[in-house]
Amino acid sequence: MTTGYFFDLDGTLYSNRTHSVSNHTIEALSKLQKQGNKVFLATSRTLRELDHLPQAMRDFPFDARIMDGGSRIMDADQNDLRCVFLLPETMRAIDAFCKENHLIYRYSTCSENLWGTKPNLYAHRAYFDLYLCAPFYKPYQEDKVLNVLVFIKAEDQKKLRPLLKDCGIVHFDHAMEIRANHVDKIEAIQWCKERFDLDTLICFGDGQNDIEMIRQADLGICMQNGHPNLKKVADLVIGDVSEDGIYQFLKESHRI
Template identity: 25%
Template sequence: MVKAIFFDIDGTLISFKTQTMPESTKNAIKQLHKTGMKLFIATGRHFSAIQSILNVEFDGYITLNGCYCLQGTENVIFKKSIHRDDISHFIDYLENEWSFPCLFVEEHSLSVNYIDGEMKFLMDLLKEDTLPHHSPGYYRDKELFQLTAFFKDDMSEEIMSRLPNSTYMRWYPTFADIICKGIDKGVGIDKICEYYGFSASETMAFGDGGNDIAMLQHAGIGIAMGNANDVVKQAADYVTDSVDDDGILNALKHFEILP
């Protein structure tokens, strides 16, 4: 029996094409609440970049790819920051080898080293009109929970070799979320389950990006959106329609969660 459902945001709840949530998804979430189902967000976003785009209620939030988990909107039940040595190595790389735009995520704030066209695209996705600017050295002594860095796949091995205590994942091709090694959305599911007293086998999860793979594999039922790539689909138990074609509602009907 499914007791809780976890939803990624971008490409799952929110369409990349329209930047909005389909009406069928909004209505499905409202119907799920009436059944008593527990509903959670599981995203790479910071909590501050969630509320402005979601106009429906959720019971809790897995944010920053599992590094920061909340019951409700204020009760922090788990948090894990990036190792200090890795932060120092990352800053050294930006200062001395290759400078690229990066979103630096602290517990309660977002800021950047600089803004170019690619960073502006991310800011538009996050509905952030302006963000503070700081030079990389500013962050050397900061507690950081995530680095959203603009490097492509062909640079991943070189950059991550400098960060032995970290891992990375992508939910869009042009940037990667760097977080503490050993953390992912699947870990976030466990933290929520521990708090509420149910098991991962009693959960369902929806996702479309590379950062959703661990979650889809860990949930009792992992559902990939039709707009996901083949690697994500292969990790899922079921592939539904795209976010723009009522994928969430159709999967809920398929599994008889909703009539």
């Protein structure tokens, strides 16, 4: 019997307030692996958005990393296990819509993280404050795209939605995350379940894009700092990311 532990990154393993991962959290992940469990990262971040994480987090030997909201899965040696790209015609439609409506969007490829339209100072700073890095500006030119983030108000998202019939979408208050059809974190987790022959799925998250992952896990766990909608579907709510919530839960439940 093999258990797979899947961890969201921002707000779950990693505190965006302090830009840190606690030593206790790294210790907990290591102990889970030593006990024969498989440990996975499940994030919407792109590969380039992982570059400025604390070294202990960058170097941790996850059994696999689910990135780009499920579009990309890499093994422990950072070789691609799979990549699912948006259709070129979909990307052309997104690009045209954003240019016509003066919207800012970010797109990711296997090697780069890029602004498809020129960002304003607010978007650039907001992005840097979150990831400690920012994309370069490069107009879309038929690149193979894994993931798109469009900065768009909630009331305007319905205007873009009809162009995305073949896409997986996560709606936020001021943005839409767009991926290929049927691709999301839980789909990628199910792929890993088969690939790594897992019997039980235990998932940790904090955001709205973690809802299906938490809902469909054998044990779905939300952080205390998590979104109210995620807490409603979680089996358990544990401590805050800034208070070693994961470590304390795993220790108190005798999982490590």
